[in-house]
Amino acid sequence: DGGITQSPKYLFRKEGQNVTLSCEQNLNHDAMYWYRQDPGQGLRLIYYSQIVNDFQKGDIAEGYSVSREKKESFPLTVTSAQKNPTAFYLCASKEDSNTEAFFGQGTRLTVV
C-alpha cells in the first residue's frame, strides 16, 4: 500500500547528541515537509522540499538539518544546537497538483 512512514515512533537521546529521524514515502510525491508540534500547539514548519536535491527553511529551521538525495526520502537531523528538541515531529508529503498533504504517524523525540 502507498503511504508515508516515519520511524521510529518513540526516540530517546541524551542531551548534546545529534539524532536523525526517518521519513519515507512511496506515493511518488514531489513535495515533502517536516513539522514540529509541542503540547497544545499547532504544527510549526521546520524544512520543506519541492524536488530532489533542493530544500527550504521553514519558520523554525535553526538547530535542524535535512537532505533530499532521493524523492522517497527526507530525513531530519536534530542537532545539538537545537536548544529544546523534545517534541512530536511530523513528516508530510504532497503532490503539487493534489489538494491534500499526507502525514506520517510521527516520531516523539525525548531528550534527557
Add this chain to the structure above:
Amino acid sequence: GQNIDQPTEMTATEGAIVQINCTYQTSGFNGLFWYQQHAGEAPTFLSYNVLDGLEEKGRFSSFLSRSKGYSYLLLKELQMKDSASYLCAVRVLGQAGTALIFGKGTTLSVSS
C-alpha cells in the same frame, strides 16, 4: 509575516452543531485546509477550500471568504469521537515553492 488565528478551546454537547473559526493574514494565499488531529496521532485531512463559498462533506462543511481572510469549519450532529484538535492550515505560494502553514489548532471537547 504569516499569521493564522483560531480559538484555543471549544466545548459542545453530543448532537449539537459547532462552528470553528479561522482568520488568516498571509501572502501568496493558495488554498485553505482543515485537519483533524486526535491526541498523539497524525493529522487527517477533512476539507479544502480555494474559492469562496461552502464545501460540504457529510457532517462537515467548510466555508471560505478570501476577501475577509476568514474560514470556518462546521460540524453537525456532534459525536463523542469528534473530540479532537482541529487545525486550520493555509497553503502559501512563494518563490521557493508552496508551503503549508498551520494555526495552533482548536481543541474541541464533546460531552454527553
